[in-house]
Amino acid sequence: MQTLEHFKTKLLNRKDELMLRINSIEKDIRHEGMSTDWTEQATERENDEVLESLGMTSEDEVLQINSALERIEAGNYFSCRSCGQEIPVSRLELLPFITTCVSCAEKQSH
Numbered sequence: 001m002q003t004l005e006h007f008k009t010k011l012l013n014r015k016d017e018l019m020l021r022i023n024s025i026e027k028d029i030r031h032e033g034m035s036t037d038w039t040e041q042a043t044e045r046e047n048d049e050v051l052e053s054l055g056m057t058s059e060d061e062v063l064q065i066n067s068a069l070e071r072i073e074a075g076n077y078f079s080c081r082s083c084g085q086e087i088p089v090s091r092l093e094l095l096p097f098i099t100t101c102v103s104c105a106e107k108q109s110h
């Protein structure tokens with residue numbers, strides 16, 4: 001199906017992007033050629049915390065993308081994980097890794 005391929009490509013592209021970001025964050029955290037200056041080291045430690053939380057958000061999104069890809073393979077990508085109703089294509093276009101319809105997502109957030 002054309003639409004399914006479209007979302008699959010979209011998800012894979014996004015995943016590539018995120019993997020690149022995660023890799024570069026990990027490289028930053030490892031500090032090739034770490035500074036010997038004490039104050040600079042303190043600043044670098046603070047940066048690490050920011051980088052780590054950024055990395056975690058990206059990793060979360062990769063997990064969501066992986067489960068969306070599994071749903072594509074299983075053939076239930078367009079149905080809501082919780083009520084089974086069809087998720088509108090316009091919603092998936094905005095959030096391709098989403099697994100629930102609007103009303104279930106709203107129920108979850110309350």
Ligand SMILES: [Zn+2]
Pocket residue numbers: 080081082083084085100101102103104105
């Ligand atoms: Zn639903």
